[in-house]
Every structure is written in structure tokens, then in C-alpha cells.
Amino acid sequence: MKNTEVTQEKILDIYSKYVLRNNKKPLNVFTFCDEHELDESQFYFFYANFDQLEADYLKYFMNQSILLISKEEDYEGDDAKTKMLSFYYTFFEQLTMNRSLVIYLIGSDKNNLDHLKKLCTLKKEFQSFIKTLAISQPLMESQNENMAKIERFKNKGIEELYWGHFLTTLKFWIEDTSSNFEKTDIFIEKSVDTSFELFEIKPLKKLVDLGKFLFNEKIKNNS
Template identity: 70%
Template sequence: MKNIDASQQKILDLYSNYALRNNKKPLNVFTFCEDNQISETDFYFYYANFVQLEGDYLRFFMNQALVLISEEENYQAQSAKHKLLSFYYTFFEQLTMNRSLIIYLLDSEKNDLQNIKKMWPLKKEFQIFVRSLEISEPMMDNTSESMAKIERFKNKGIEELYWGHFMATLKFWLDDTSSNFEKTDIFIEKSVDTSFELLDVKPLKKLVDLGKFLFNEKVKNNG
């Protein structure tokens, strides 16, 4: 988890203030630095361009969420499912407190979230977090090389599965118009529950329940 120092935080604050007031990027790094009385050297110490900088907001909010949940009582003793739920609820609380900024960063491209470069730092951090949950069974010491390769492939698949789930949740939150984004909380609960049921090969009831919820939301939104 990469920490953000005071100078980097200042650049992020200045950039978000400009973007939200003007609804666009600064003209270039030179004008941004000159207008805010910071040196280009300081900017380029942290970021190569504005796209890289924008990606750091999402990574920052994720790291904030991870710090907060790690401070919860008995967090380390919780199951992988409850750790994941705690992360989701806390992360989306962070996003909600900064919704105008997140809308600016993602709303114009929300239908193609998987492919935008500003998501890459977040994906890397998120997959490290999923790996730490040890959702899959650990390999035995006497596991053969071929079985070890299969296990590594399966674990990578789980990371990609949950990244896809995370992106679906982010898209749901962006589109959510319910009071206090309560429908996002329902989506998180039902979809995380379903994902663990699927891994346990007990999916049907939970999958149907999730499907009904999504179908009802689609009907309401299109009605």
C-alpha cells in the first residue's frame, strides 16, 4: 500500500478543485503548476500526466478504506466474506463522500470502465487485497508442479472474477439514484453473498434472488 505524502496530497487537492470548478482538465501541466505556484519538477516527481494523477484518486480511496477496516475490532478474525463486505461498504462510503469528483473521473466513460487507464492502479491494489483474503484453498507442500500451475490459474481466475464484480458494483453505484445509495448496499450484500455461494457450489437460491433484484431495478429504471 503506497502512502501519499503532504506534497502529493496538495497536488491531488489542487487538481480536484480545478476539475470540479471547471469540469475539465487543466490546459497542461505547465499552466496547472504556474497557476498553483508549484514547480513542474514537483508534479513530475509523482505523475507523468493527468491520466496517471486521476487514477491515483481511486487508489487513494481504496487505501483509505483498507486502513479503516483494518482498525475494526476483530477484523483479522473475520471470514473472507465479511472482510470483503466490510471493504465494499467502507470503500463506497469513501466514494459517496467524494461523489462529484468520482462522477467527473468516470461518468463519461462508465460504460467502458474496464478499459480506461485510470483504473489500472486500483485494479492492482484490489487484486492484492483479494489475494490476501485467501478465498481459495492453500496449496499443500507436496502438491505436484502441474497441480500447482492449475491452482495458480484458478487463483488468478478468482482475482479476475472479483475484479469484474467490483467493476459491476462501481457501475451500479454510478447509476444508483436511491436515497443514500441504499440500493448499492443491497447489491453489495446480495452479490457478495452469491459469489461465495457460487464458490461453495450452492448457488441457485442466491442467484435467483440476485437476478430478481437486478430485474426489478432494470424494469423500474426503464419504466
């Protein structure tokens, strides 16, 4: 395979088979490449190290899930909650098909998921997806600087809340021992429904509206 074109997907495939057979990372990039007849330069063209490569798996599963649901005929017309449910079901179906690999990647740290470096890239991808759902309030050009700061704070809060929900669902799936992971499906349905009632527009919008009211009253009183 040396001196032939090697794709990113090929390296991911070779690496996944290695860690599942050995239950550990290769000793170093040199031994990994030598064993699989790769040039080190071919590996380093895509990744700086094994940690970066492992993080790419999770991002890959997420991107594939978003791509799949976006191709559904009614996706564009679906509301935010329906899109969220479609994403969760598709994403965890992807994980289930690759459960052994995912458990290897994050299973041993299941009680500290939010501290895993390999989830940083995943978090960025997930929060970008949340923004596409238009759950956050768009910033209007007419808003003054203080109102814009309130909106940005609210939007960031929504993204962090949903990221926390995502991590909770991931932890639930890791620990799920039910047949065909049916309890995870139930958890997704109930928790997403609840999250849209607790996290979403009504309570947060009321809080922001109250902030705007108090800010405007302060301006009036000081004028």
C-alpha cells in the same frame, strides 16, 4: 508556494478542485503549475502526467478503505465474506463522500469501466486485497508442477471473477439514484453473498478436485 515543500496530497487536492470547477483537465502541466504557484519539478516528482494522477485518486480511496477496516477490533477474526462486505461498504462510503470527483473521473465512461486505463492500478490493489482474504488456494511446496499450474489457474480465475463483480458494483453505484444510495448497499449485500456461493470454494474446489482426479487417473493409466 514555489520553492516550498509540496506534498502529494496537496497536489491531489489542488487538482481535484480545479477539475470540479472547470469540468476538464488543465491545458498542460505548465499552466496548471503556473496557476497554482507550483514548480513543474514538484508535480513531476509525484506524477508523469494527469492520467497517472487521476488513477491515484481511486487507489487512494481503496487504500484508505482497507486501512480503515483493518483497524476495526474484530477484523482479523472475521471470515472472508464479512471482510469483503466491510470493504465494499467502506469503499463506497468513501466514493459517496467524493462522488462529484469520482463521477468526473469515470462517470463518462461508465459503460466501459473495464477498459479504463486509470482502473489498472486500482485492479492491482483490489486483487492484492482479495489475496489477503485467503479465498484463493495456497500453493503447497509438495505439489507437482502440473497441480501447481491448476491451482494458479484457479486462483487467477477467482481474482478475475471478483474484479468483474467489483466493476459491476461500481457501475451500479454510478447509476444509483436512490436516497443515500441505499440500493447500492442492498446490491452489495445480496451480490457479495451470492458471489461467495457461486465463485468461491465449493464449486471451484470441486472442479479442481475433478481435474486432479482425472490427471492422476491419466498418470495411472500411462504407467
